[in-house]
Amino acid sequence: PFCTIDPNVGVVPVPDPRLDALAQLVPTEKIVPTIIEFVDIAGLVKGASQGEGLGNQFLSRIAEVEAIAHVVRCFEDPNVIHVSGSVDPKRDVEIIHTELALRDLNIVTTAAGRLERVAKSGDKKAAFAVDVMKQVSQALDQGIPARSATRSMSPDALEAIKPLNLITMQPMMYVANVGEQDMTEGKESPALQALRQLAKSEGAPVVAICGAIEAQIAALETPEERAEYLAAVGLQEPGLNRLIRAGYDLLGLITYFTVGPKEDRAWTIRAGTKGPQAAGVIHSDFERGFIRAEVIGYDDFVRCRSEAAAREQGKLRVEGKEYVVQDGDIMHFRFNV
Numbered sequence: 001p002f003c004t005i006d007p008n009v010g011v012v013p014v015p016d017p018r019l020d021a022l023a024q025l026v027p028t029e030k031i032v033p034t035i036i037e038f039v040d041i042a043g044l045v046k047g048a049s050q051g052e053g054l055g056n057q058f059l060s061r062i063a064e065v066e067a068i069a070h071v072v073r074c075f076e077d078p079n080v081i082h083v084s085g086s087v088d089p090k091r092d093v094e095i096i097h098t099e100l101a102l103r104d105l106n107i108v109t110t111a112a113g114r115l116e117r118v119a120k121s122g123d124k125k126a127a128f129a130v131d132v133m134k135q136v137s138q139a140l141d142q143g144i145p146a147r148s149a150t151r152s153m154s155p156d157a158l159e160a161i162k163p164l165n166l167i168t169m170q171p172m173m174y175v176a177n178v179g180e181q182d183m184t185e186g187k188e189s190p191a192l193q194a195l196r197q198l199a200k201s202e203g204a205p206v207v208a209i210c211g212a213i214e215a216q217i218a219a220l221e222t223p224e225e226r227a228e229y230l231a232a233v234g235l236q237e238p239g240l241n242r243l244i245r246a247g248y249d250l251l252g253l254i255t256y257f258t259v260g261p262k263e264d265r266a267w268t269i270r271a272g273t274k275g276p277q278a279a280g281v282i283h284s285d286f287e288r289g290f291i292r293a294e295v296i297g298y299d300d301f302v303r304c305r306s307e308a309a310a311r312e313q314g315k316l317r318v319e320g321k322e323y324v325v326q327d328g329d330i331m332h333f334r335f336n337v
Helices: 017-025 055-062 089-119 124-141 155-164 180-184 190-202 211-219 223-233 239-250 275-282 284-288 298-304 307-312
Strands: 008-013 035-040 068-074 172-178 206-209 253-258 264-270 290-296 317-319 330-335
Touching (some): 068 190, 180 211, 206 239, 275 284, 284 290
Parallel strands (some): 172 206
């Protein structure tokens, strides 16, 4: 059960066929995809919030990430041990939910206790924060994650609990580790169906992958071998690709591109980011001295086949500081510092 002791960190490129298409149109020395970082943390057991198993050190590590991919076992194999002795996704999920909620409940209760003394002196901001924390603690006490309890709260209320860095505030998706039949025969096991039903009630996405198949793919050395194996098992792409994209979506991220003879590159920003802040991802000087951005939408660029043609056809736009960058934009920043 505890074969993972220290977290394993994997930095993986985000699969994006658009970058390959752009490289066909704009020959370049280097193609640089954007990345996402996964931190593999040991599984929790019942009582982790009180130090059972590997305990609180792992709960604190979960608090450091931006979103949670909750891996749930949905396959039967007598040769692979299960800490609880049987495969039951609903039970496993509830154990994790309880442990995370108990960890957060302890933090919220402690913080509210400290602030109550300040609130009694007439501090309205502290009194407001205490009220918000009490609402969240009541939900956590019932096993309801903070993200659900705060869904309809005001921005001020969310700001009041933000410093607590609650684990159950983080967005979460489920990764169902399924048997080969689930992937190759298209028949979902009762375990996977149970997880999908539970996730639907929470509004959480589910990505089904087969660890055994992914291990086989990872062991193959060439793209040709991997493509041949995928075709043999009836899959179009590795489950890892779907997992990466799901994580990207869960974090509310989008991609814009810069292209040129030296480098065709994908850049990660949050949806809703404006031009200067998007430029700042490349270099802080770009944001500080931002003048304007020259923008071509991805579809327009592919249709025109070059920047010059896009300019001639009126598809190149000049955008200012208030422009909200769209997924797939090809951008050229003008700046002066």
